Amino acid sequence: MRVLLAHYQEIALKGQNRAWFIRHLARNLRDALAGLDVGEVRLPMGRVEVPLGDAVTIGDVESRVRHVFGLANYSFAHRVEPTVEAITDGVLRDLPRGRAVESFRVEVRRAHKQFPVPSPDLERHIGGRVHDVTNWRVDLSNPAFTVWVEIVPKGAYYHFGKRPGAGGLPSGTGGRVLVLLSGGIDSPVAAWRMMRRGCHATFVHFHAHPFLSHASIDKARELVRVLAPFQLGAHLMLIPFGELQRQITVTVPGPLRVVIYRRMMLRIASALAHKVHARALVTGDAVGQVASQTLDNLAAIDSAADRLVVRPLVGMAKDEIMADAERLGTFPISILPDQDCCTLFTPRHPLTRASVEAVARAEAGLPLDEMVAAAAADPAIERVDWPVLVKSPAGL
Numbered sequence: 001m002r003v004l005l006a007h008y009q010e011i012a013l014k015g016q017n018r019a020w021f022i023r024h025l026a027r028n029l030r031d032a033l034a035g036l037d038v039g040e041v042r043l044p045m046g047r048v049e050v051p052l053g054d055a056v057t058i059g060d061v062e063s064r065v066r067h068v069f070g071l072a073n074y075s076f077a078h079r080v081e082p083t084v085e086a087i088t089d090g091v092l093r094d095l096p097r098g099r100a101v102e103s104f105r106v107e108v109r110r111a112h113k114q115f116p117v118p119s120p121d122l123e124r125h126i127g128g129r130v131h132d133v134t135n136w137r138v139d140l141s142n143p144a145f146t147v148w149v150e151i152v153p154k155g156a157y158y159h160f161g162k163r164p165g166a167g168g169l170p171s172g173t174g175g176r177v178l179v180l181l182s183g184g185i186d187s188p189v190a191a192w193r194m195m196r197r198g199c200h201a202t203f204v205h206f207h208a209h210p211f212l213s214h215a216s217i218d219k220a221r222e223l224v225r226v227l228a229p230f231q232l233g234a235h236l237m238l239i240p241f242g243e244l245q246r247q248i249t250v251t252v253p254g255p256l257r258v259v260i261y262r263r264m265m266l267r268i269a270s271a272l273a274h275k276v277h278a279r280a281l282v283t284g285d286a287v288g289q290v291a292s293q294t295l296d297n298l299a300a301i302d303s304a305a306d307r308l309v310v311r312p313l314v315g316m317a318k319d320e321i322m323a324d325a326e327r328l329g330t331f332p333i334s335i336l337p338d339q340d341c342c343t344l345f346t347p348r349h350p351l352t353r354a355s356v357e358a359v360a361r362a363e364a365g366l367p368l369d370e371m372v373a374a375a376a377a378d379p380a381i382e383r384v385d386w387p388v389l390v391k392s393p394a395g396l
């Protein structure tokens with residue numbers, strides 16, 4: 001029987017919460033595979049197993065499973081009876097014969113210690129048979145090809161290669177966060193890093209449409225589409241910010257505007273976080289990257305939020321963040337030209353050290369509560385579903 005065989009790693013360390021983490025992982029995997037010809041998710045001895053039906057391809061499964069946080073690695077394996085004959089026959093039958101293999105080894109893991117044959121003996125036995133039929137050279141230290149065998153109490157698996165999983169912790173185990181998503185490079189990476197720690201992200205994007213084009217909205221939508229599969233769907237809130245910015249320009253001097261815009265964003269985000277029960281706000285700031293991201297300015301910005309503000313990229317260099325964005329697939333979207341709302345009504349040289357007094361003075365003339373309440377009252381919310389299931393026509 002063909003199965004998806006996956007391993008978790010970090011969860012194994014989580015003591016008493018282990019069962020709870022694994023339940024989330026199993027449920028997430030089941031939901032990620034929804035609509036495909038697969039069986040029930042099973043959890044034999046520290047592994048995750050999903051039987052694969054005839055109608056499902058490896059590509060189908062892979063496009064889903066690669067987003068499932070909590071998996072260290074996965075493989076497409078065959079499950080047989082836990083006997084030496086069944087394992088050896090299966091391996092010989094399914095070996096990729098057509099291709100030239102420079103060298104190989106067999107690696108056996110016995111999670112079931114009562115299995116009568118010790119691992120090294122089984123490796124030698126299977127390796128000998130493989131060598132007999134293929135003439136491939138054995139290389140124990142640096143093989144080009146590995147035959148993996150794993151034995152659990154009621155079955156045995158063999159496969160010919162592992163693929164890295166998404167890692168991290170299962171989605172939903174870390175609580176909800178509200179991510180401030182610009183159209184830029186950093187905030188999607190910040191979101192992904194928190195999602196990888198098990199947090200479920202809801203997204204908010206502030207835009208200056210119709211003062212500026214809707215390019216940043218389109219980018220935010222595309223970015224959420226890339227991120228949503230990691231947590232089985234997501235919501236994006238779109239908040240018009242241009243009119244607020246215009247109001248701010250009336251009383252706030254140019255150099256201070258970016259800090260005041262950001263404080264406004266955090267206030268509105270705090271109100272939205274309250275509505276969606278998000279425990280923290282997430283931003284893509286990194287110290288020193290741009291003028292608004294000095295420690296002084298970040299502190300001045302944070303004091304407007306009513307809850308924890310998390311900045312997972314705070315100590316990262318731009319090239320490290322860009323490498324993450326490339327891996328994640330958000331980079332090509334982030335570098336599309338847009339019109340970021342923060343460029344609206346701002347001078348080229350913003351203040352790098354906003355003092356508490358200056359901020360208080362600048363905000364004194366603004367009806368802050370009204371502005372926040374109006375912006376957060378009835379946000380436009382878009383939903384991105386994952387997986388996208390193709391509905392069969394009625395009656396089928």
Ligand code: ATP
Pocket residue numbers: 179180181182183184185186187188204205206207265282283284285289290292293340341342
């Ligand atoms: P990014 O690449 O994420 O845009 P950046 O280096 O360009 O970051 P800023 O533009 O100063 O830095 O933004 C800092 C953070 O503030 C962003 O990472 C994001 O979390 C938040 N932010 C900025 N603009 C917006 C926006 N229009 N909507 C939502 N959040 C925003």
Ligand code: MG
Pocket residue numbers: 182183184340
């Ligand atoms: Mg930006």
